[in-house]
Amino acid sequence: MVKTNKTENTGALKSFLSFRMMDELFAIDVLKVIEILELSKITKVPRSPEFLLGIVNLRGNVLPVIDARIKFGMPRKEATIDSCIIVMNIEIDNELVTLGALVDSVSEVLEIQSEMIQKSPSMGSRYNSAFIEGLVKINEDFVMILNIGKAFSQEEAGLLSLVTESQEETQVQSI
Amino acid sequence: MENLISVFVSEANELLEDLEKALLQLEKDKQNKVGISEVFRIMHSLKGAANMFGFEAINQLTHDLETIYQAIRDNGVNLNQEIFNVTLKCLDHLKDLLNNRVIQDGSLQKTHDELLADIHRLSNHIKSAQVETVTTGLTNGGSYASYYILFKPNPKVLLNGTNTLYLVDELLSLGQGVSLPHFSESIAWSQLEADHSYTDFEVILYTDKSEQDILEVFMFVEAESVIEIAKLSDSNLLGEQKKVEHLKSAHQFKKVGKEHILSTLSAAESKTVAVTTDLQRTKSAANVRVSSERLDELMNLVSELVTTQASLSMLAERGTSPELTAVAETVEKITRRLRDNAFTMSLVPVENLVVRFQRLVRDLSKDLGKEIEFKAEGTETEIDKSIIEKLVDPLMHLIRNGLDHGIESPNERLKKGKPSKGTILFKSYYSGANVIIEVKDDGAGINVEKVRAKAISKGLISPDVELSEKEITNLIFLPGFSTSDKITGVSGRGVGMDVVRRNIADIRGDVEVFSKIGEGSTFVITLPLTLSIIDGLLVKVGNADYIIPLSLIRKCYEVSTNELASAYNHWITLDGDRTPYFYLRNRFKVKTEAPQHSQAIQIFSHWGNICLIVDRIVGDYQAVLKPLGRPYREQEEFSGATILGDGTVALVIDPIKLIGKLSREDGDKLGVSKN
Numbered sequence: 001m002v003k004t005n006k007t008e009n010t011g012a013l014k015s016f017l018s019f020r021m022m023d024e025l026f027a028i029d030v031l032k033v034i035e036i037l038e039l040s041k042i043t044k045v046p047r048s049p050e051f052l053l054g055i056v057n058l059r060g061n062v063l064p065v066i067d068a069r070i071k072f073g074m075p076r077k078e079a080t081i082d083s084c085i086i087v088m089n090i091e092i093d094n095e096l097v098t099l100g101a102l103v104d105s106v107s108e109v110l111e112i113q114s115e116m117i118q119k120s121p122s123m124g125s126r127y128n129s130a131f132i133e134g135l136v137k138i139n140e141d142f143v144m145i146l147n148i149g150k151a152f153s154q155e156e157a158g159l160l161s162l163v164t165e166s167q168e169e170t171q172v173q174s175i
Numbered sequence: 176m177e178n179l180i181s182v183f184v185s186e187a188n189e190l191l192e193d194l195e196k197a198l199l200q201l202e203k204d205k206q207n208k209v210g211i212s213e214v215f216r217i218m219h220s221l222k223g224a225a226n227m228f229g230f231e232a233i234n235q236l237t238h239d240l241e242t243i244y245q246a247i248r249d250n251g252v253n254l255n256q257e258i259f260n261v262t263l264k265c266l267d268h269l270k271d272l273l274n275n276r277v278i279q280d281g282s283l284q285k286t287h288d289e290l291l292a293d294i295h296r297l298s299n300h301i302k303s304a305q306v307e308t309v310t311t312g313l314t315n316g317g318s319y320a321s322y323y324i325l326f327k328p329n330p331k332v333l334l335n336g337t338n339t340l341y342l343v344d345e346l347l348s349l350g351q352g353v354s355l356p357h358f359s360e361s362i363a364w365s366q367l368e369a370d371h372s373y374t375d376f377e378v379i380l381y382t383d384k385s386e387q388d389i390l391e392v393f394m395f396v397e398a399e400s401v402i403e404i405a406k407l408s409d410s411n412l413l414g415e416q417k418k419v420e421h422l423k424s425a426h427q428f429k430k431v432g433k434e435h436i437l438s439t440l441s442a443a444e445s446k447t448v449a450v451t452t453d454l455q456r457t458k459s460a461a462n463v464r465v466s467s468e469r470l471d472e473l474m475n476l477v478s479e480l481v482t483t484q485a486s487l488s489m490l491a492e493r494g495t496s497p498e499l500t501a502v503a504e505t506v507e508k509i510t511r512r513l514r515d516n517a518f519t520m521s522l523v524p525v526e527n528l529v530v531r532f533q534r535l536v537r538d539l540s541k542d543l544g545k546e547i548e549f550k551a552e553g554t555e556t557e558i559d560k561s562i563i564e565k566l567v568d569p570l571m572h573l574i575r576n577g578l579d580h581g582i583e584s585p586n587e588r589l590k591k592g593k594p595s596k597g598t599i600l601f602k603s604y605y606s607g608a609n610v611i612i613e614v615k616d617d618g619a620g621i622n623v624e625k626v627r628a629k630a631i632s633k634g635l636i637s638p639d640v641e642l643s644e645k646e647i648t649n650l651i652f653l654p655g656f657s658t659s660d661k662i663t664g665v666s667g668r669g670v671g672m673d674v675v676r677r678n679i680a681d682i683r684g685d686v687e688v689f690s691k692i693g694e695g696s697t698f699v700i701t702l703p704l705t706l707s708i709i710d711g712l713l714v715k716v717g718n719a720d721y722i723i724p725l726s727l728i729r730k731c732y733e734v735s736t737n738e739l740a741s742a743y744n745h746w747i748t749l750d751g752d753r754t755p756y757f758y759l760r761n762r763f764k765v766k767t768e769a770p771q772h773s774q775a776i777q778i779f780s781h782w783g784n785i786c787l788i789v790d791r792i793v794g795d796y797q798a799v800l801k802p803l804g805r806p807y808r809e810q811e812e813f814s815g816a817t818i819l820g821d822g823t824v825a826l827v828i829d830p831i832k833l834i835g836k837l838s839r840e841d842g843d844k845l846g847v848s849k850n
Contacts, residue, residue: 043719043816043824045807046763052806055816057824060479062816064804097805 016110018143019086019103022074025143026103027110027136028088032148034098036106037085053102056085063087065100066152077104092153099152110143112136117145183228184273190221191273195266196530198259199537205254208411214262215244221269232287233272236265239294246301249410251318251383261293263534319350321412323433324378324389327359327401330371337396343376346392350382351411353419357430377431379419379440381411405433412440467560470521477517478708478799484510485797485820518708522557525603525612528566529554532574536599539578546585546596547578556603558610562702565682566612569675573614573698574599576671581618581696591693593617609726610704615697621690623647629656648690652676683814685831687781709800711827713793713819714774717765720825721789722798722817727830729777729784731792736773739788745841747786749775756786757837778830785834798827812836 016027042054042065051070055062065085070076082105089098117134131151136143194217201210218241225233240262246252268286278284324346328339343354355377362373380389386404393402413419422431422439431439484506491503529551540547558566582588582597589595600615623644630636630650642650650656654673679686683703690696703709703726711722712731732749739747739758746753754777760769775786798817803826807813812833813826 041823043826045803045810045813045826046719047812048807048810055803055807055824055826057818057822060482060818062801062803062818062824064806066806092805095805099804099806 012114013111014114016112016143016145017086018107018110019105020107021069021072021104025107025141027112027143027145028086028148029145030109032088032090034087034089037087037100039079039083039085039102056100058087058100063098063100065102068101068103068152071101071152080104088148088152090149090152092149101152110136110138112138120144180228180276183224183230187221187224187233187273188270190217190224191266191270192527192530193217194221195263195534198262198266199530199533201254202259202537205259208248211244211248211254215241215248218244228276230272230276232275232278233269236269236272236287236290236294239291239298240265243294243298243301246298252301258297261290261297265290265294318409319381319383319411320409321407322378322380322382322386322389323403323405323407323436324376324380325401325403325433326376326378326393328372328375328396329399330359330368330373332396332400333370333372335395339372339374339376339396342392342396343378346378346380346389349384349389349392350380351413352378352380352382353413353423354378355423355431357428360430375430377436379407379413379436381413403433407433407437407440412437465520470560473517474521477514478801480510481514481708481797481799482818482820486822487820489820514708518559519557521560523560523563524555524557525563526551526554528563528570529601531567532570532601535571535574536578539575543578544584545578545582547582548596548598550598550600552600552602553604554601556605556610558702559704562682562684565678566700566702569678569686569700570612570614572671572675574601577614577616577618577696581616581620583619605704606701610702612700612702613697614700615695617695620692620695621648621651621688622692626650645689648688648696651688652686683829685781709798709827711796711798711817712776713796713825714776714789715791715793716759716763716789717767719763719765720793720819720823721759722796722825722827723776723778723787723830724827725795727778727780729779732775732777732786733772734775734788736769736771739773747775749777749786752784754784754786756788757834758788760788760790762837778834780831780834782834782838787828787830787833798825800827 015030017030017033018025018027020026037056037058040056042056044054045052048054051067053065053067055064057063063085067076079102083102084106085100085102086106087098087100089096091097117136120132120135131147133145133147136145194214197210197213197217201207201214204210218237222234222237222241225231225237243252243258247254247258268290271283272278272287275283278287326339326343326346328337328342332339343356346352347354356374357377359373359375367373382389386406389404390397390402393400418440422436484503488503488507491500494500533549533551536547536549577599582599583591583593585595588597598617600613602613602615604611627636627642627647627650630647630653631638633656635650635653635656636642652672652675656672676686679700679702685701687699687701688696689699709722710725712725712728714721714723734747734749739756742756745757746755748754754775756775758773759765760773770790773788773790774792775788776792777784777786796817796819800815800817802815803810803813812829814829814832815827816824817827819825
């Protein structure tokens with residue numbers, strides 16, 4: 001674990017879990033994360049939207065898993081040894097929903113002072129700004145902090161604002 | 176304290192439910208002493224508890240009401256319709272008060288004051304009536320009391336042809352009574368005469384007759400016999416069978432005496448009270464109140480145990496140790512019993528529902544100016560608590576519809592040659608793994624032509640389709656359908672039947688309507704016994720496991736996969752019948768190699784028998800149903816998932832929903848949308 005912020009503790013520290021997809025770094029509020037699972041056998045639900053990977057057995061309960069890549073409008077990729085499922089609680093329409101999201105790899109827990117977080121520039125961004133709570137620069141890397149309630153709720157459009165053809169299909173199915 | 180208050184509120188709600196039940200019973204039979212005492216008792220407990228928890232308004236109201244019912248119970252004051260209506264109004268008000276410990280709302284305060292005024296008026300009325308009875312004293316205008324009657328006939332009474340036993344019988348017929356015969360004190364054992372009477376009688380009689388009336392019984396023997404009549408008490412001393420028996424056995428053939436009777440029976444009264452409270456205490460110990468969260472937790476644990484047990488059984492089968500197999504079998508047996516036990520815990524009789532409906536029918540029929548009787552059969556049938564809760568709204572809707580649209584006004588009914596009083600019958604019973612609830616009215620029935628015309632005008636069906644009567648009547652479940660021409664406050668807002676159907680579908684139930692014009696309609700609701708476990712058939716499609724509920728499977732057939740490929744328009748012939756089928760491998764986009772033979776699972780559905788074709792049947796399986804989670808909310812064709820013994824997840828198919836969806840995708844060749 002890399003301590004990234006050893007400067008004076010002026011603002012409140014918040015912890016974020018960062019993960020990687022397509023060489024981009026994303027982060028989500030660690031308090032929303034319940035656990036991280038290794039990729040296990042996923043049972044596909046026939047006739048479901050493409051971004052829904054299926055369901056897994058989470059100690060006797062059923063956990064729906066979203067393919068974060070497809071949800072974010074990225075190309076599908078075969079799972080690797082680094083692939084894992086982030087189990088999180090998100091609130092959709094005042095209802096607490098437990099979801100899993102398959103990501104390429106989980107990196108680390110970042111402690112970030114709240115004033116370090118910059119508002120994301122809405123113009124010229126590749127990503128749909130509604131899903132991004134802010135940006136933070138760590139070791140020359142930009143980390144996008146996600147608003148997971150919006151990013152993973154199924155009603156919303158994909159994260160990528162540039163709509164590709166394959167993504168259009170995903171969206172149609174997700175409605 | 177907050178915690179205690181919430182316990183009080185939940186208990187109070189139960190008490191109010193009981194009270195409502197008792198009151199509605201009482202309305203049918205206003206003289207029913209047991210009913211009156213029950214009402215009194217409930218009010219009394221409510222008052223005590225409300226006082227303790229600072230529900231001042233409830234305390235006030237119940238205190239005054241209680242006084243009225245005490246007068247009714249003890250002093251024979253007549254329970255009239257007015258008292259009754261006020262009590263019911265109070266009941267509704269009490270429900271509101273439970274949610275408002277301190278009255279803040281102005282309108283609530285107003286109702287409260289009005290009701291208090293009503294009660295005071297009634298109780299003053301009763302008091303003045305009581306004063307009257309006291310002043311009219313001896314004639315005792317119809318109010319009940321316990322009397323002591325000593326009858327010492329003249330020994331020669333038999334010689335006149337009088338039978339003393341007949342006299343005593345006549346006396347007892349005046350009310351509720353007990354006779355205590357004894358040998359007369361004047362008996363001279365040395366010189367007994369065979370035709371003389373040596374038996375005297377002491378009679379305790381509880382009656383509304385006056386002393387004069389009692390004396391009349393002895394009209395012909397009065398002159399030569401000793402007759403003593405005395406009023407013992409205004410209350411019924413014979414209320415407790417036990418103490419009367421005690422009195423009888425303790426004083427066989429000896430004179431008891433008025434004072435002794437009075438003291439024994441009154442003393443015994445307090446003793447029996449103590450006994451009954453003891454009984455009540457044991458009763459409450461036999462029932463333990465458990466919060467529904469704990470019950471849900473238990474069910475979850477049991478479900479997990481069932482799953483784990485399945486893995487254990489699988490391991491035991493694979494292993495070679497006979498001891499392990501034996502243990503696994505025992506665990507399986509125990510698990511099964513534990514599961515059954517836990518499930519019965521969450522079952523509640525549908526009676527809980529019925530009380531609400533009784534009240535609804537009573538109030539609404541008065542508002543609508545109709546005479547309607549509500550009957551309930553099979554109310555002991557038990558269903559899962561969570562199902563019952565979700566049934567209230569749809570059933571309420573069906574009953575309201577029956578009241579409003581179904582049953583005609585008394586005049587109209589008489590014209591049609593029906594009794595002026597309409598009936599709504601609520602009936603529930605078990606049928607296999609299902610519970611059936613029927614709501615039947617003997618009203619006008621559904622006008623098929625009207626429904627059809629309406630459906631066409633609303634664009635729900637096209638004018639040229641041929642539909643059977645049953646199909647047409649079931650059109651009323653389509654969204655946006657409401658046949659009543661005028662909109663009343665009770666029903667007819669056009670959000671009716673489709674909501675009913677959806678609510679029932681949410682608890683894996685189904686609703687159908689059968690109707691005959693002029694004779695009435697019957698709504699039949701089919702429900703699963705429990706929501707969380709189903710008996711299913713485990714099947715394979717490709718590499719994936721699926722569960723199909725056994726209750727919907729009619730028969731299974733083996734078919735050759737080639738035959739399916741060459742079958743025309745997805746119909747195959749099974750047992751000589753042409754049956755439509757859906758080939759799940761294609762539908763689920765399975766890419767693996769198809770087996771040579773497939774299994775056709777024939778499903779019961781309202782569209783006839785339809786087959787789902789799967790690769791292989793594994794066997795039957797007790798599936799603990801787990802929800803798929805919100806992302807899959809729209810996928811109704813899967814009612815959930817279950818964890819198999821090896822930890823993999825199998826989807827539970829809802830065959831009816833699946834068939835409906837698939838058929839619609841094919842351009843609706845089965846015509847499912849029409850239904």
